[in-house]
Amino acid sequence: MLRLAVIALLLANAGYYAYTQGWLRSAGLVTPEQAEPQRLQQQIRPETLKVLRAQGATNNPTPPPAPAVAPAADTAASAPAPTAAAPADAGECLQAGVFDDKQAAALRTAAAALPPGSWSLEPTPITGRWMIYMGRFDDQDTLDKKRAELRARKVDFDRAGGTLELGLSLGRFSTEEAAQRGLTALNAQGVRTARVIQERQAATGFILKLPAVTDAQRQQWLATLRPAMAGKTLSSCS
CATH class of the missing domain: 3.30.70 (Alpha-Beta Plaits)
Structure with missing residues (x-):
């Protein structure tokens, strides 16, 4: 019984396939056409229709990404650092004293030969x-x-x-x-x-101060001042 059912199902499928393919047209068995001619007659100037691509679409393949460019900071970092200039000789602060009024007057005369602003006579109290x-x-x-x-x-x-x-x-x-x-x-x-x-007696004295004496200036300035220094010597500022 099951065999007969299977054979009948196979025959039915084969007949339906022949029917849909039009092989039974000579026997008067024709599949109805799936068409709606009335819709074609309702079209208005179909020749003016154009098929448009979706926005942003393109037929060209996506171009390969441009090679990455190293950031400016990396380029700067890879460049050799400029060589720092050797610091200029800032000079050493030197002083001498204490000088009384007469000695200070002689020092002012001698120090006038030095560059302006390179020396000063600072008052300081002298105890009795x-x-x-x-x-x-x-x-x-x-x-x-x-x-x-x-x-x-x-x-x-x-x-x-x-x-x-x-x-x-x-x-x-x-x-x-x-x-x-x-x-x-x-x-x-x-x-x-x-x-x-x-x-x-208690009085006001003076200290000679040279705030920035370079090695190149030391000997020349000392030679200029020594005759008026009353035997005193220059030493580092405290």
Whole structure:
């Protein structure tokens, strides 16, 4: 029974295929045409119709991407860095002092030969100074005898200097009170003829400052200033 059903199904399929292909046209079995002629008759000027491509469409193949260009920053980084110029000699700050009014006047005259702005005389206070003084002696022999006596008593001394020659200094102090205490101690050692004097009055002094002296300028400027520096020397600014 199943076999007959299969055979009947095969025959039915074969007959339908022959029918759709028009092979049974001679037997009067024709498939109806799938057409609607009335629609063709309703068309208005069909020859004017054109087929348009969708927007953005193209028949050309997509061009290959352009080769990447290295960023400007990378190019700059790969270039050799410019060689830094050697720093110029900025010069060294030098100073000397303290100078009194007379010495400062001589320095101003000498420093006028230097470039403008390359030097200055800066005021600074000079405190008073007191000395335990012994003298003034009449001659060198008397001075030498007094020195021998002080050595025997183990008392320190040095030259008084300046207008206090011929004389001896047994100590210099920033205040009169300190000098008096020092004299009392010396009296206890047997020193009787010494006294306290004011060696220097409080005043305004001056410091010579050269803010930027190069190695090439040092010797020339020092030669210009040395005669007016009263024996003082230049040193680095503190």
